[in-house]
Structures are given as structure tokens and as C-alpha cells.
Amino acid sequence: MATLSSTTIFRTNSYTNLYSYSSASSLINAQHHRITFSSFPQRFLSAKVSVQSLLNSNQNVLLMQDGAVATTVTPLENERPLTKLKDGLLPSIVSSEECKDAVSSDNNGCESSLSITVVGASGDLAKKKIFPALFALYYEDCLPKHFTIYGYARSKMTDAELRIMVSKTLTCRIDKRENCGEKMDQFLKRCFYYSGHYDSQDNFAELDKKMKEHEGGRISNRLFYLSVPPNIFVDAVRCASLTASSGNGWTRVIVEKPFGRDSESSAALTKDLKQFLSEDQIFRIDHYLGKELVENLSVLRFSNLIFEPLWSRQYIRNVQLIFSEDFGTEGRGGYFDNYGIIRDIMQNHLLQILALFAMETPVSLDAEDIRNEKVKVVRSMRPIQLDDVVIGQYKSHKKGGVTYPAYTDDMTVPKDSLTPTFAAAALFIDNARWDGVPFLMKAGKALHNKSAEIRVQFRHVPGNLYNRNFGTDLDRATNELVIRVQPDEAVYLKINNKVPGLGMRLDRSNLNLHYAARYSKEIPDAYERLLLDAIEGERRLFIRSDELDAAWAIFTPVLKELEEKQIIPEYYPYGSRGPVGAHYLAARYNVRWGDLSLEQ
Numbered sequence: 001m002a003t004l005s006s007t008t009i010f011r012t013n014s015y016t017n018l019y020s021y022s023s024a025s026s027l028i029n030a031q032h033h034r035i036t037f038s039s040f041p042q043r044f045l046s047a048k049v050s051v052q053s054l055l056n057s058n059q060n061v062l063l064m065q066d067g068a069v070a071t072t073v074t075p076l077e078n079e080r081p082l083t084k085l086k087d088g089l090l091p092s093i094v095s096s097e098e099c100k101d102a103v104s105s106d107n108n109g110c111e112s113s114l115s116i117t118v119v120g121a122s123g124d125l126a127k128k129k130i131f132p133a134l135f136a137l138y139y140e141d142c143l144p145k146h147f148t149i150y151g152y153a154r155s156k157m158t159d160a161e162l163r164i165m166v167s168k169t170l171t172c173r174i175d176k177r178e179n180c181g182e183k184m185d186q187f188l189k190r191c192f193y194y195s196g197h198y199d200s201q202d203n204f205a206e207l208d209k210k211m212k213e214h215e216g217g218r219i220s221n222r223l224f225y226l227s228v229p230p231n232i233f234v235d236a237v238r239c240a241s242l243t244a245s246s247g248n249g250w251t252r253v254i255v256e257k258p259f260g261r262d263s264e265s266s267a268a269l270t271k272d273l274k275q276f277l278s279e280d281q282i283f284r285i286d287h288y289l290g291k292e293l294v295e296n297l298s299v300l301r302f303s304n305l306i307f308e309p310l311w312s313r314q315y316i317r318n319v320q321l322i323f324s325e326d327f328g329t330e331g332r333g334g335y336f337d338n339y340g341i342i343r344d345i346m347q348n349h350l351l352q353i354l355a356l357f358a359m360e361t362p363v364s365l366d367a368e369d370i371r372n373e374k375v376k377v378v379r380s381m382r383p384i385q386l387d388d389v390v391i392g393q394y395k396s397h398k399k400g401g402v403t404y405p406a407y408t409d410d411m412t413v414p415k416d417s418l419t420p421t422f423a424a425a426a427l428f429i430d431n432a433r434w435d436g437v438p439f440l441m442k443a444g445k446a447l448h449n450k451s452a453e454i455r456v457q458f459r460h461v462p463g464n465l466y467n468r469n470f471g472t473d474l475d476r477a478t479n480e481l482v483i484r485v486q487p488d489e490a491v492y493l494k495i496n497n498k499v500p501g502l503g504m505r506l507d508r509s510n511l512n513l514h515y516a517a518r519y520s521k522e523i524p525d526a527y528e529r530l531l532l533d534a535i536e537g538e539r540r541l542f543i544r545s546d547e548l549d550a551a552w553a554i555f556t557p558v559l560k561e562l563e564e565k566q567i568i569p570e571y572y573p574y575g576s577r578g579p580v581g582a583h584y585l586a587a588r589y590n591v592r593w594g595d596l597s598l599e600q
């Protein structure tokens with residue numbers, strides 16, 4: 001074996017850790033890592049030497065041109081990834097643009113296969129999001145060479161029928177239509193269907209047999225996506241882990257929300273899942289964490305000197321997290337009635353954004369460092385008080401000759417349901433940075449528009465030098481940073497400026513990073529990013545169980561109180577701006593909702 005260069009540890013990106021070891025003995029020491037091959041950027045390889053004799057069969061090591069050894073390493077459970085960056089032998093960043101380089105290869109028999117099983121493949125989420133995201137990854141060459149996708153559900157379907165169903169929702173990016181039809185056909189040929197019960201180990205064992213046929217003796221990595229109602233999670237995990245998990249590669253499970261209804265049920269679900277899976281294998285998905293602008297939040301904060309110094313109670317008056325949809329619960333009423341908007345949107349999507357917004361600077365960008373900071377800030381939050389919550393429910397409304405239904409018009413919703421379809425709440429973080437700053441959340445269905453945004457309202461400028469222009473209402477002139485998560489992604493900062501001319505008139509303008517104008521590329525769907533991360537073993541954007549516990553601790557008491565006291569929601573017309581109670585709540589904390597002001 002060649003003499004290796006100095007001990008160097010490279011951190012590249014979320015996909016790959018590259019290590020170079022100084023001696024053969026350190027390679028042997030590396031045996032405690034499970035080393036996978038699938039995401040290795042091939043353009044870095046020039047000479048390849050298998051040193052498999054040193055390692056067991058599912059560990060792969062490559063020799064670099066300069067003698068350094070590079071491996072892709074997924075640390076085992078509870079082990080922190082190595083992140084020290086030294087002697088940059090290689091570029092330290094591999095961007096996701098380079099997925100093309102990140103596919104598995106046929107090197108000395110070290111290739112691996114990837115089997116992705118969509119459990120609940122006949123359902124809404126699978127059709128709408130999961131299969132299209134998998135196709136987009138395939139189109140971008142982000143999936144390994146040997147991958148197969150299985151749809152699993154009780155419905156009877158042939159492979160051909162699954163392919164027809166899936167093909168109806170596949171699209172190509174507007175900016176990339178080249179060979180699209182051909183790519184779709186190739187993708188569909190990799191999709192298979194297996195009809196089985198979610199609680200049948202025999203059925204999963206048969207799926208396992210099918211998988212093995214396609215894996216053809218390669219190292220098998222298996223990803224199960226639980227796209228089924230939550231009461232089925234544990235059965236499916238039990239069967240999949242007992243009879244269909246990988247014998248020589250990794251097995252991971254993506255779990256869709258809801259993760260329980262409250263602290264107790266969430267803890268019970270975690271306990272049940274952990275009978276069959278280690279925490280490391282569980283990928284609790286919150287698709288808002290995969291949205292481009294939510295990803296950008298940390299970049300904005302931690303890579304621009306101008307924001308971080310202002311990021312505290314000293315300069316920020318309030319933060320608003322706003323979600324609205326211009327349609328009701330149509331088709332999902334049965335699920336929704338058991339959960340309501342607080343559990344559906346606030347406890348997960350909005351709280352996750354809040355945590356990223358408010359956390360302290362993580363030690364590094366590693367998943368555990370980021371998740372540690374998120375847990376810390378969420379644990380510093382006060383449980384929400386009943387007084388700090390307003391709930392609403394949409395009622396029927398007639399507009400332009402069309403009658404829009406009430407929430408309770410849905411056949412699957414009880415006529416006397418008190419389930420909130422709208423909620424506003426004030427939350428507080430009891431730490432030094434955020435003491436006293438209201439974090440206002442607002443989420444609703446059947447409102448006047450569809451949007452999700454973060455609004456940061458800054459304090460007023462002391463001294464009021466421009467009193468003549470602003471009068472005494474200093475609040476009118478405060479800066480506001482808006483991060484528009486969707487639609488029409490943008491980050492803009494409202495500033496005060498002088499109107500050009502000889503006079504001294506002040507105006508409000510936006511410094512605007514408008515994504516459509518700045519970037520011609522289509523923004524990938526959140527599910528693409530998250531699926532790719534799960535395949536790569538990158539956990540940064542998935543929820544750890546202690547995060548989940550902390551999140552439920554904030555919401556559980558108030559949810560219980562709302563239900564026990566049978567609090568009646570304020571009714572608002574379908575398509576309106578929601579209950580006026582939300583304004584009173586904001587006013588109590590001297591806040592105006594930014595999305596309702598005339599200048600947005």
C-alpha cells in the first residue's frame with residue numbers, strides 16, 4: 001500500500017466527509033465507521049486502490065492521486081462527525097449543483113444499491129410530493145446508479161398501474177426540459193409496486209425478497225418513507241425493521257408528521273419507534289425546513305455582519321411568523337379535525353422556523369451542533385398561556401356567485417366541531433437575547449391569500465430627527481425585514497429614504513432580494529432537498545426527539561386547556577383576513593401585523 005500523506009480531515013459538505021489517514025493502522029481504526037460509497041464526488045478521484053482487505057465488505061476506501069485516502073464516512077449513532085478542517089487538499093465545498101458527481105460507481109465491486117419504499121404509495125402526499133421529488137432527484141442525477149423505488153400500500157395495483165398513477169404528477173423543471181419524456185420513462189421503469197398490509201411481517205418479507213432481486217448482491221441501503229396516517233407508523237416500522245431492513249447497509253425511515261398530538265402521545269410514539277429503530281435511523285420530516293428561504297435564514301444571519309449584531313431584544317421589537325392558505329381543509333377534514341391548526345402548522349413548521357431564527361450561533365454546521373442550539377432555544381420558551389391565544393374557524397361565505405363552504409360542511413368533520421382552522425399566539429423566549437420580545441405566530445386556512453413569511457420589526461430610531469416627516473408615530477418609520485418563504489420568494493428590508501428632488505420628503509422603500517429576478521433557476525421543492533439529505537444521512541434538517549419533546553412542552557398545556565374548556569373559536573368568513581381577535585392580541589403587545597399593513 002502506498003505511503004499516505006499527512007493526517008488530514010476534510011469537511012466538504014452535507015453529502016460527504018472526506019478523510020485522509022496517515023497510516024494503514026488508522027484505516028483499521030476507521031472500521032468503527034460505516035463507510036458508504038454512494039455520494040462520493042467522482043471528479044476528485046484519479047487513482048483508485050481498494051484496501052478492502054483491511055476493512056469489512058461494506059467499507060470502501062479510495063486512494064487519491066496524491067496518496068491521500070478518501071472515504072465517505074457516516075459516523076455511527078451518537079458519534080459526532082469529524083469536522084476539523086486542515087490542509088485544504090481538496091476544495092472544501094461541494095455544492096449541490098454537483099449531484100452529478102455524487103452518484104455511486106462501479107469501483108472494485110464496492111458499489112451499493114438504494115431501495116426507496118414509499119409506504120402509503122396510493123395516498124395524496126406520495127402522489128403530490130414524494131414521487132415528483134424522487135423524479136426531480138433522478139433528473140438531476142442525484143440518485144445513485146443502482147436505485148429502485150417501491151410503492152407499498154394495501155390498494156391493489158400492478159407495477160404498470162403505479163407507473164400510470166405516478167406519471168400523472170411528474171413534471172420537469174421549466175428551465176430543464178431536455179430529454180424530459182425519456183427521463184420519465186427511465187424513472188418509471190425503476191418504480192415497482194407491492195400490495196401489502198402495514199402490519200404484516202409476511203408482506204414486508206415478500207417486499208424484502210423483491211428488493212433483494214433488484215439489489216443483485218450489492219450493499220443494500222434502504223429508505224422507507226412513512227406516508228401513511230400516524231396510527232400506522234409503528235406497525236409499519238415494526239414490520240419493515242424486522243423483515244425488510246438491510247443486512248449489510250443502512251436502513252433509514254422518514255416519518256411524516258404528526259408526531260403525536262401532545263407531549264404524552266409524542267413520547268409514546270418515540271418510545272414505540274425506538275423499539276425497532278435507533279434515533280439515528282429516524283428522520284422526522286418537517287418539510288418547511290427544506291424550503292429554500294428557511295435554509296437561507298441561517299446563511300443570512302451568520303454570514304452577514306450587518307444582521308447578527310441587530311439580532312436581539314436591543315434592536316428587534318417583535319418577530320412575526322405568518323402562514324396562510326387560501327383554501328380550506330377540503331379532502332383532509334378527517335385528519336385535520338383531530339389535530340387543528342395549532343398542531344398542523346404552529347407546533348412544527350412555525351416553531352421550527354422560530355428556533356432557527358432565534359438560536360445562538362452553532363459551534364459548526366453539523367447536524368448535532370445545529371440541533372443542540374435549536375433545542376436550547378426552544379427549551380428557553382415559556383409554555384403558551386391561554387390568554388395569549390386566539391382561535392378561529394372558517395364559516396361559509398358567498399362571493400361572486402360562488403358559495404365557499406364552512407369547515408363543518410365537510411362530511412368528515414362533526415357538525416359541532418370546535419377545531420380551530422385559524423390561530424394566533426404570542427410566544428416568549430426567556431433568555432438574555434430575547435427577553436420580552438414577542439414572537440407572534442399566525443396560521444390559518446381559508447384566508448384571503450396563500451403565503452408564509454417571517455417579519456422582523458425593528459425598534460424605532462431614537463431621537464426622532466425627522467420628526468417633521470414622521471410626526472410622533474415613530475413606529476410607522478421602523479425598519480422591517482421580511483423573509484417571504486412563499487410564494488414568490490424574497491428577502492426585503494423596508495428602509496426610510498429621501499425622495500429625490502430639492503425638497504426633503506421621506507419615503508419608504510424596499511431593498512429587495514427578489515429570487516425570480518436574481519436567479520433564473522427554478523427553486524427545488526422542499527421534499528427534494530429532504531429526500532436527498534435522508535439518502536445522504538444528513539440529519540440537520542430533521543427533528544431530533546429532544547427537539548420534539550421541547551416543542552410539545554410549549555404547546556401541550558394550552559392545547560389541553562382549549563379542549564377541556566371547550567373554547568369556542570371566533571368564526572371568520574372563508575376568504576377573509578381571519579378573526580379580528582388576532583389584532584387585539586397583537587395590540588396587547590403593541591404590535592401591528594406586518595402582512596396587513598397597506599405597504600406590505
Ligand SMILES: NC(=O)C1=CN([C@@H]2O[C@H](COP(=O)(O)OP(=O)(O)OC[C@H]3O[C@@H](n4cnc5c(N)ncnc54)[C@H](OP(=O)(O)O)[C@@H]3O)[C@@H](O)[C@H]2O)C=CC1
Nearest residue numbers: 120122123124125126153154155227228229230256257258
Ligand atoms: N397530504 C399532505 O399534503 C400532507 C400529509 N402529511 C402527512 O403524510 C402522511 C400521509 O398523508 P396523505 O398521503 O395525505 O394520507 P392519506 O390519507 O392519503 O393516506 C395514505 C395512504 O395510507 C393508507 N391509509 C389511509 N387511511 C388508512 C387507515 N385508516 N388504515 C390503513 N391505511 C390507511 C391508504 O392506502 P391504502 O388504503 O392503499 O393502504 C392511503 O392511500 C400523513 O401522516 C399526513 O399527516 C404531512 C404533510 C402534508
Ligand SMILES: O=C1O[C@H](COP(=O)(O)O)[C@@H](O)[C@H](O)[C@H]1O
Nearest residue numbers: 257287325344345349452486526
Ligand atoms: O404540513 C402541512 O403543510 C401544508 C402546507 O404546506 P405548503 O408547503 O404547501 O405550504 C398544509 O396545507 C397542511 O395542512 C399541513 O399538514
